[in-house]
Amino acid sequence: MGSWWRRSSAIAHHMRSFPKVDLRRTAAQIHQAGSSWSNPFQSDKTLTPRSFPCNKAFLFSVERFKFTVAGKQLDSRHDDDDDEQALDFPGGKVPYTSEMTFISGSFDQRIPCYRVLDDDGELIRDSDFEKVNKELAVKMYSNMVTLQMMDTLFYEAQRQGRISFYITSFGEEAINIASAAALSKDDIVLPQYREPGVLLWRGFTLQEFANQCFGNKGDGGKGRQMPVHYGSRKHNVVTVSSPIATQLPQAAGMAYSLKMDKKDACAVAFIGDGGTSEGDFHAGVNFAAVMEAPIIFVCRNNGWAISTPISEQFRSDGIVVKGPAYGIPSIRVDGTDALAVYGAIHAARNMAISEQRPVLVETLAYRVGHHSTSDDSTKYRPLEEIEYWKIDRNPVKRFRKWVEINGWWSERDEAQLRSSIKKQLLQAIQVAEKTEKPPLTELFADVYDLPPSNLLEQEKQLRETINKYPQDFPSDVSV
Numbered sequence: 001m002g003s004w005w006r007r008s009s010a011i012a013h014h015m016r017s018f019p020k021v022d023l024r025r026t027a028a029q030i031h032q033a034g035s036s037w038s039n040p041f042q043s044d045k046t047l048t049p050r051s052f053p054c055n056k057a058f059l060f061s062v063e064r065f066k067f068t069v070a071g072k073q074l075d076s077r078h079d080d081d082d083d084e085q086a087l088d089f090p091g092g093k094v095p096y097t098s099e100m101t102f103i104s105g106s107f108d109q110r111i112p113c114y115r116v117l118d119d120d121g122e123l124i125r126d127s128d129f130e131k132v133n134k135e136l137a138v139k140m141y142s143n144m145v146t147l148q149m150m151d152t153l154f155y156e157a158q159r160q161g162r163i164s165f166y167i168t169s170f171g172e173e174a175i176n177i178a179s180a181a182a183l184s185k186d187d188i189v190l191p192q193y194r195e196p197g198v199l200l201w202r203g204f205t206l207q208e209f210a211n212q213c214f215g216n217k218g219d220g221g222k223g224r225q226m227p228v229h230y231g232s233r234k235h236n237v238v239t240v241s242s243p244i245a246t247q248l249p250q251a252a253g254m255a256y257s258l259k260m261d262k263k264d265a266c267a268v269a270f271i272g273d274g275g276t277s278e279g280d281f282h283a284g285v286n287f288a289a290v291m292e293a294p295i296i297f298v299c300r301n302n303g304w305a306i307s308t309p310i311s312e313q314f315r316s317d318g319i320v321v322k323g324p325a326y327g328i329p330s331i332r333v334d335g336t337d338a339l340a341v342y343g344a345i346h347a348a349r350n351m352a353i354s355e356q357r358p359v360l361v362e363t364l365a366y367r368v369g370h371h372s373t374s375d376d377s378t379k380y381r382p383l384e385e386i387e388y389w390k391i392d393r394n395p396v397k398r399f400r401k402w403v404e405i406n407g408w409w410s411e412r413d414e415a416q417l418r419s420s421i422k423k424q425l426l427q428a429i430q431v432a433e434k435t436e437k438p439p440l441t442e443l444f445a446d447v448y449d450l451p452p453s454n455l456l457e458q459e460k461q462l463r464e465t466i467n468k469y470p471q472d473f474p475s476d477v478s479v
């Protein structure tokens with residue numbers, strides 16, 4: 001009972017102190033002016049409290065943060081007067097009211113987006129941020145450029161027919177690199193698929209990226225996965241899985257195992273806005289909340305799930321508001337501001353580990369590239385919108401400005417970095433292309449200790465088909 005009380009007080013205290021961002025700012029102040037198209041992150045439905053044609057008694061309350069009130073009740077649960085006004089129910093006392101009030105499904109203003117750098121890359125005065133020194137800043141910037149260049153060259157390699165598929169992270173470089181920079185290498189990362197920057201930061205080489213995309217013998221997955229399904233036991237990054245959101249319940253379980261082992265580490269699960277429509281998102285987040293597992297859920301809200309805009313994905317103010325519903329602290333961050341992402345993930349990690357609980361971070365950064373090489377996004381969204389995010393809200397350019405303002409980067413450094421990375425990438429692609437493919441037997445290995453009869457039958461049939469139609473099968477795979 002005593003520990004329950006202490007824990008409840010700590011949670012109540014935490015809920016009151018989080019998030020630190022000033023929630024009183026108006027939506028108009030937050031919204032960046034000057035665009036003629038409709039911003040995918042701006043939903044009128046969430047800005048305007050809905051009015052329903054109904055009886056006065058059904059007036060919708062726009063009161064926010066009910067959980068803060070709940071926190072106060074937990075604090076004062078020994079007050080006798082309150083006791084008479086409250087329903088003593090499993091889970092805690094609930095105050096009575098004779099007002100028939102429905103909690104509104106939307107807030108009177110959108111949850112603000114935490115940022116530290118302004119649009120010109122200048123530090124916003126008095127901002128609350130985590131310091132980044134020269135060495136770290138230069139490494140972060142260099143990794144962001146490397147990721148951008150890797151995406152450009154691998155994308156072209158796919159267009160040339162050298163690899164079968166590719167996914168870029170254009171527009172989301174800051175989320176990739178700054179989040180990785182704020183973590184410890186002991187933290188277990190479970191990516192969706194648009195976060196290769198985490199592996200890059202942890203030392204996965206350009207050759208290893210190329211080997212995976214070419215599915216050659218050097219690929220840790222032995223060529224059995226589609227390109228971009230990276231993973232590395234050495235770097236504590238779980239292999240990307242194609243079915244969306246499966247990583248979330250797994251991440252909650254991993255975080256719980258870290259808790260049981262009393263490790264000074266957390267799990268970090270990445271998910272897209274579209275991924276939050278999957279049941280696994282809700283199961284994973286709720287499981288982590290109930291088990292008080294140390295985990296950071298990083299939701300990359302990039303406005304789109306392939307061709308489905310977020311307005312067709314949910315009616316809430318994005319993803320950040322879902323955290324409190326599960327009882328977990330949450331923050332919305334400008335995903336094009338590397339310093340803000342770094343600070344938020346750094347703080348989230350401290351909170352997840354020291355308080356042994358999940359934290360939700362929603363980043364806002366538009367998906368600048370097509371969904372994948374199988375997609376043409378100009379078919380469903382205006383070019384000006386893509387260009388605006390590509391040029392005016394470019395996270396790499398913005399961070400470069402800040403690094404330059406500090407006197408830590410020059411044109412010469414830039415030219416040297418780009419020429420060196422280009423050489424390394426071209427070399428990696430050439431080597432990966434020439435490297436042998438894993439033999440056919442690998443396709444059937446590693447899952448069962450003793451392969452079941454149906455798998456053996458499939459292997460036999462495949463060999464027979466290859467013998468019959470050799471022209472239809474790759475010649476560089478030994479059968």
Ligand SMILES: Cc1ncc(C[n+]2csc(CCOP(=O)(O)OP(=O)(O)O)c2C)c(N)n1
Pocket residue numbers: 194242243244245271272273274275276278300302304305306367371
């Ligand atoms: C369970 C499942 N349903 C559908 C798909 C097909 N699919 C692949 S990616 C994707 C969109 C995901 O969008 P989001 O989570 O927002 O990530 P983003 O691509 O924007 O980074 C969909 C629907 C899938 N891979 N798995």
Ligand SMILES: [Mg+2]
Pocket residue numbers: 272273274300301302303304305306367
């Ligand atoms: Mg998305």
